[in-house]
Amino acid sequence: MTNRFGTTAGRMAALVLALASTACTDQQDPLAPEQTAVAAAAGQEQSFFFYGDEQIPLVVEAGEVSVESSLPPTAPARAVLATLGVSVKSAERLPQAANHWVLQLSGADQATTAQAARALRADSRFNFAASVYRVASSNARVVLLNRVGVKLTKGWSRGDLARLNAAFGTRVVREPVAAEPDVVWLEYRRGGDPLDLAAQLRKDPLVEWADPDKVQAWQRAAVPSDPFYADQYYLHNNTLFNGVRVDINAEFAWDLSYGAWSAAAGPLVIAVVDDGVEITHPDMYDYRWGYDAFTGTFQNPGCTSCSVNPGGNYSHGTLVAGVIRADHNNGSGMAGVAPAAQIMPIRIFNDVGSPASDNQIAQAINTAWYNGAHVMNNSWGGGSVSTAIQSAIGRAVTEGRGGKGTVMVFAAGNTSRRGWGQIGAVQFPGTLSNVLTVSAINRNGFVTDYAPDGAAIDVVAPSGHTTDMCVGDIISTDLTGSRGCNDGPGGNVDYSSTFSGTSAAAPQAAAVAAMVLSRNPTWTELQIRDRVKASADPWGTANTFGAGKLNAYRAIVGRVGISTSGTTRPSTAGQYTWTASGIGGAGSYSYVWEKRPDGSSTWYTVGSGSSYTDWVGNDETFALRVTVTDGPDAQTASRSFTVFGPVTSNCLVAGADSAGNIILPPACP
Incomplete structure (x- = not known):
């Protein structure tokens, strides 16, 4: 279903x-x-x-x-x-x-x-x-x-x-x-x-x-001064997994973007394709008109049981929207990932959870990009394949944003029960190659119980380990009053503390895509998706974690790399210099050089700065390694190489293996 x-x-x-x-x-x-x-x-x-x-x-x-x-x-x-x-x-x-x-x-x-x-x-x-x-x-x-x-x-x-x-x-x-x-x-x-x-x-x-x-069979996939921010572990989490923090590195990203571009360019719009968004929630500030797939009409505040004021007890779309853009520093509630973006509510589920038809959903997707959605979050899926929906997504990524493409983000689905040994597959439309498909890890960095496996997974983001309606540990905006989960921090009924599923992971990626777009407005949707994937922190097998854990700061500035120059086979003994250059990233580089003598397994620190100079003697061999550190999050990249001095004996050095270990011919002692 x-x-x-x-x-x-x-x-x-x-x-x-x-x-x-x-x-x-x-x-x-x-x-x-x-x-x-x-x-x-x-x-x-x-x-x-x-x-x-x-x-x-x-x-x-x-x-x-x-x-x-x-x-x-x-x-x-x-x-x-x-x-x-x-x-x-x-x-x-x-x-x-x-x-x-x-x-x-x-x-x-x-x-x-x-x-x-x-x-x-x-x-x-x-x-x-x-x-x-x-x-x-x-x-x-x-x-x-x-x-x-x-x-x-x-x-x-x-x-x-x-x-x-x-x-x-x-x-x-x-x-x-x-x-x-x-x-x-x-x-x-x-x-x-x-x-x-x-x-x-x-x-x-x-x-x-x-x-x-x-x-x-589709399904809905759950530093600011805001009082609930301390409990939003997906934004700030000191827990380390393989030496990397289990959050999306949002705080450094906020120094660069809140998900908006220049005022002259107008609002940066993220469409939330879901069951509607309560845009009058006290932690929501900026929104665009809504669209209802069931009626095929645009809607503004004042309507009831509609895209901008959902009825019933389902708060899924409002929870998704809160993760994306809940206000910062307003003295109440929580913090969204991209609080300066504008929400466009697109309603494809009604008050009792029934979804619209495929043609209605396709029209809703087309309506969203045609009317200015730059990014679309889709925390739903689970039916069989659909030509109408696939066609609408295809038009969004090719015709949206004046031909540069609307970025389409989909939740991977909650198809597994890993605790029972059951591992499910990614659900359509997350299986399409032209969307960004997001799965989930828990607050400790491990794969969640419900996360699927599949080659279609692009990145993962933190969410609750288990999922159900009002079961989880992601804080977000709830329907106000007595509707919804009514289990926010301190008993605040306008928020929920139990959002989860890949539904809660996907909007983090949609917000990060908007932050990348805000800094690179001429990029195509493919360039944005590629940057989000290339900047992810490696996390494990691609079939479960895709490219890795979402990293908001690195998605904006890029991952750091390193290149080196200088001879590795000098023709005469003497002093030689090697130079390292940081590539990409934030551009605030520092360097450390290390040396490992031939026959040793120990690396010794020998210098700092972008260049290192050393004497190379006849028949001498040693390895050098240089590490660049970049940005406020101190991301590193390293490169090592072996230096072979001039040969004066009949014992010729054959070379080195991929780890820098020297390989000698059999005749050499």
């Missing part, structure tokens, strides 16, 4: 996911052979959808059917299905589209459920009916809706669209919008099978992709 990473699985609702057009389904008329897969063992057709050119197999979920009906569907459905020996237990209204329901059936196995969908589809009281599915590889639940997102090829005309609708019996239910000028939402023809129709649409030369909208 769709997850906001950091909440309990039992309370995470399924998300409508628009997927790329599909193949054979519960309809009896088969498609072309290449689009049909048959599960011979089960004796029934195998459904699937397309993700690019890849087929993603689906299986029918026994006892569940989705329908569209303008009237309560229970009574007419019972009448239709009585001949199949199937009864309707209940009908659940779907919030993602008007007049859509999921019927719970009793006495229906997979084959009978597919028959029930066909029978309901043939009845005039139902505009649409389809089996509910599971993705075969992940068991993620998929609920189809009566609409398909279609991206038309460039240069299409109204006449082209009319021809398409006439050919397939579809009709437009959402016109192209500014953020998606080539995408329309079409309603299927009455009585047609949605997966089959989408697959046929996909083959039309006017169509770039056709993505049937469906409900699927």
Whole structure:
């Protein structure tokens, strides 16, 4: 089910996911052979959808059917299905589209459920009916809706669209919008099978992709004077892991950036794609209008149960926003990583945790970058793949920021239970190569219990060791009053002390990306992602920790390196000088030179400064090592090399190994 990473699985609702057009389904008329897969063992057709050119197999979920009906569907459905020996237990209204329901059936196995969908589809009281599915590889639940997102090829005309609708019996239910000028939402023809129709649409030369909208399995991923700052260990933590502090090195970063650029350039905007942000929270100051994926509308303060004033009890988006930009030095609360950035709330989960559909989510992502989001935090994922969402992300990273690209940050997901020996995988969209995917370590530097493994992980950041709704140890802004977790420090109900999951790690990286961008406004999103990864502190195997632990200061200034010059094989005995040069970093370099005589394992300090001079005698060999220290965090880099004096004997020195150890020919003593 769709997850906001950091909440309990039992309370995470399924998300409508628009997927790329599909193949054979519960309809009896088969498609072309290449689009049909048959599960011979089960004796029934195998459904699937397309993700690019890849087929993603689906299986029918026994006892569940989705329908569209303008009237309560229970009574007419019972009448239709009585001949199949199937009864309707209940009908659940779907919030993602008007007049859509999921019927719970009793006495229906997979084959009978597919028959029930066909029978309901043939009845005039139902505009649409389809089996509910599971993705075969992940068991993620998929609920189809009566609409398909279609991206038309460039240069299409109204006449082209009319021809398409006439050919397939579809009709437009959402016109192209500014953020998606080539995408329309079409309603299927009455009585047609949605997966089959989408697959046929996909083959039309006017169509770039056709993505049937469906409900699927996403989840929401949990020095300032502010009184709670002392407990924000992810910002200041004296605990060392392999000699490195287990925080994101934020304090030195704040000497350089709070996540804003020049006033003339306007605000630096971070979109929080989540369940809304309570922008009137006392620790929130700067925000942009919000956008609601369910209604497709922009929203300002004064609305209720909306993107800028979420209702219900879910505070996930407000917790995420607090990690990013809670105010500094305002005498109350906590400190955000980038307190000068501006938040753009993008609501894709409603008050009861139900997610928007894929097409709605794609439109929300496109709306965010089209209207000025420079960075987007996405602490959610967990469904199957989606062409619509992938396409929206692709447009964000190529067309956002005037073509330089919006930086897309995703939580990796909470798929593991390492304490039980279960290690899960990174969840889509965090699996995409054009996003920054963030996993989690705990306050002591070890991998968290829920963190996944996978090559898609780019960096890690600190978060709670375990996760659930209101289970963890990250402090952040909560919904005010009696809603939310109500467990802030000292019992303050406007904050929470229990945010966690990769949901709490991702916004740290999104804020750091904004800080890097504030100092380098001409950089592309790829340059920013590369800098965040290259500046991370090495932490362990890449499959678990990616490039390493997020380092805010080094992301801004870069890691320090070192180069050396000077001969290592002088032709005559004499005095020689070697010079070291710091590369990158903060630029405040100091140097230490060490020498190790031939045959010794001990290094002796012999000098400081960027250069070192020494006598090289005939037949003498020694090793030199120079270390540069840079910046207020005293980051170091070293380089060693071996110096071979002029040879006067017949015993020739062959060279040195990678550790600087001298290698002599067998004939030498």
